[in-house]
Amino acid sequence: xxxxxxxxxxxxxxxxxxxxxxxxxxxxxxxxxxxxxxxxxxxxxxxxxxxxxxxxxxxxxxxxxxxxxxxxxxxxxxxxxxxxxxxxxxxxxxxxxxxxxxxxxxxxxxxxxxxxxxxxxxxxxxxxxxxxxxxxxxxxxxxxxxxxxx
Numbered sequence: 001x002x003x004x005x006x007x008x009x010x011x012x013x014x015x016x017x018x019x020x021x022x023x024x025x026x027x028x029x030x031x032x033x034x035x036x037x038x039x040x041x042x043x044x045x046x047x048x049x050x051x052x053x054x055x056x057x058x059x060x061x062x063x064x065x066x067x068x069x070x071x072x073x074x075x076x077x078x079x080x081x082x083x084x085x086x087x088x089x090x091x092x093x094x095x096x097x098x099x100x101x102x103x104x105x106x107x108x109x110x111x112x113x114x115x116x117x118x119x120x121x122x123x124x125x126x127x128x129x130x131x132x133x134x135x136x137x138x139x140x141x142x143x144x145x146x147x148x149x150x
Contacts, residue, residue: 001066008058011055022048029045
């Protein structure tokens with residue numbers, strides 16, 4: 001399909017070049033009439049016009065068929081990608097069902113759940129981070145009306 005499209009495009013370009021050469025009077029219509037043994041110039045121009053119309057119609061049909069095949073191929077690839085994503089999702093769901101959702105604690109190191117010094121921390125070396133009061137804004141960025149001028 002692609003080679004046919006290229007051949008039709010090249011033929012259309014050649015046709016347009018010859019048509020422009022006729023319009024610019026670089027090529028003589030009367031010499032082509034004598035070459036093809038036609039009775040007058042109008043018969044040659046009529047055949048030349050029909051050849052151009054058929055060529056452009058063929059190019060239009062080939063272009064549309066080529067675009068349709070590209071779209072079909074793209075839709076097929078999207079369908080394959082969707083199927084692969086579904087398979088990957090199913091596989092991950094199977095793996096997640098097999099694996100525990102919540103990790104179990106290590107039995108060699110039990111967690112201390114009794115209060116130590118009034119707190120329920122797992123170890124005594126952890127401290128509570130300091131909190132700021134509702135009026136303490138030292139960590140916040142300055143408000144727009146408090147920014148210094150440049």
